[in-house]
Amino acid sequence: MPGIDRLSFYVPKYYLDMKTLASERGIDPGKFYIGIGQEAMSISPPDEDVVTMAANAALQCLEGEDNQTIRSLIFATESGIDQSKAAGIYVHSLLGLPSTCQVFEVKQACCSSTMALYAALDRVARRPEQKVLVIASDIARYGIGTAGEPTQGAGAVAMLVSAKPRLVDIMPQSGSFTEDVMDFWRPNYLDEALVDGKFSIRMYLKALTHAWNDFQNDGGAPFAELSRFCYHQPFTKMAHKAHRALRNLANDDQEFHNSILETGLRYNRRIGNTYTASLYINLCSLLEQEKDDLTHDKVGMFSYGSGCVGTYFHGAVRPGYHKHHFGDIHEAMLDDRIELTYDEYTSFYEHQLPIDGSAYSIDAYETGAFRLAGIQEHQRCYERSAACAAALKKLHGAA
Numbered sequence: 001m002p003g004i005d006r007l008s009f010y011v012p013k014y015y016l017d018m019k020t021l022a023s024e025r026g027i028d029p030g031k032f033y034i035g036i037g038q039e040a041m042s043i044s045p046p047d048e049d050v051v052t053m054a055a056n057a058a059l060q061c062l063e064g065e066d067n068q069t070i071r072s073l074i075f076a077t078e079s080g081i082d083q084s085k086a087a088g089i090y091v092h093s094l095l096g097l098p099s100t101c102q103v104f105e106v107k108q109a110c111c112s113s114t115m116a117l118y119a120a121l122d123r124v125a126r127r128p129e130q131k132v133l134v135i136a137s138d139i140a141r142y143g144i145g146t147a148g149e150p151t152q153g154a155g156a157v158a159m160l161v162s163a164k165p166r167l168v169d170i171m172p173q174s175g176s177f178t179e180d181v182m183d184f185w186r187p188n189y190l191d192e193a194l195v196d197g198k199f200s201i202r203m204y205l206k207a208l209t210h211a212w213n214d215f216q217n218d219g220g221a222p223f224a225e226l227s228r229f230c231y232h233q234p235f236t237k238m239a240h241k242a243h244r245a246l247r248n249l250a251n252d253d254q255e256f257h258n259s260i261l262e263t264g265l266r267y268n269r270r271i272g273n274t275y276t277a278s279l280y281i282n283l284c285s286l287l288e289q290e291k292d293d294l295t296h297d298k299v300g301m302f303s304y305g306s307g308c309v310g311t312y313f314h315g316a317v318r319p320g321y322h323k324h325h326f327g328d329i330h331e332a333m334l335d336d337r338i339e340l341t342y343d344e345y346t347s348f349y350e351h352q353l354p355i356d357g358s359a360y361s362i363d364a365y366e367t368g369a370f371r372l373a374g375i376q377e378h379q380r381c382y383e384r385s386a387a388c389a390a391a392l393k394k395l396h397g398a399a
């Protein structure tokens, strides 16, 4: 069964603790820590964008792979950097992927990563000898002082999709729901998303209900067969709200144990919202943080994209999955981040790239293997760090 062969994520080196934001806004930190379930949010410095984060996530995911087998790179984002050119082409170039690898970008708010995954599954089902790289990368950005501000974050996830996956088989049954609503959107002329937060929560739950019913009609696993659940998480408390709704729908009267969700929420609690990447960081956290053996466990997954589309599907964890994840690397990456003061956070937030095409060079901050160096004649200029040379050698040495 086609599915997820490798899964890796990257977050910027900086974060804001929710206590700092709470204190600045005169709010009880319990509202953020408990009420919305967030401890911190990842903040990208001026020289990171969806491309640099994506390339870093993919670098990890592709280590030891034969890149010649990767025939497509599908990029999902709602923080796009260009109306025409797919951000994935910059990633393709930074990673030195073969010119025979086709690259394109998909969009439908936070669930475009799931559309990208499904496109990849179809491709490898037709051509089982090929692999597809799916990348979801986003910077969640709301206005300073708005209700959405504590639900920001930044990060990218990279998934290698194959016909014989090492991590998770993705089953063919799925359920969907689409409705034209304005719960969250970002017009081309704005850098920050507009959101009707309470309405978006109601739409998320409505989409979950309908997508679940459609999933059941499509022959999807009944609730009692699913032992774990992953959700799109604009903030981790949303997963609890969603799971409560799903249990009601399924008339589940078993006692709820927090452990069913908890290990899958650990990374997102420390990262914040990553839009398209969020559901798959949840899956990554579950596979890497859960101490119990998940082999053959069926995992229900709900993907929600405002506007809106919801999709319910499920996967089954492969035997030996624990030998193929990057748990230690991901934990170290989160532990090694630099905490920002409130003033540093606002200075990162306020940084703007020129829009007149003038030459502009960006100061160097702490980044992974790639950084955005500046702008020249309306073109983004990316750089590889010294550490990157060794990583790329490893990548191509394996081919």
Ligand code: COA
Residues within 6 Å of the ligand: 028, 029, 030, 031, 032, 034, 035, 036, 147, 148, 149, 150, 151, 195, 196, 197, 198, 200, 201, 204, 234, 235, 238, 304, 306
């Ligand atoms: N201690 C513990 N919990 C507290 C608290 C405290 N001191 N103060 C408030 N809370 C709880 C509230 O009871 C509420 O819990 P509930 O949702 O279970 O009822 C929660 O914290 C949030 O409080 P609320 O007043 O509803 O927050 P808000 O008006 O600031 O808005 C969002 C919260 C999530 C709607 C807002 O951050 C937002 O718009 N985010 C962006 C959009 C989004 O993420 N949409 C989700 C679907 S994609």
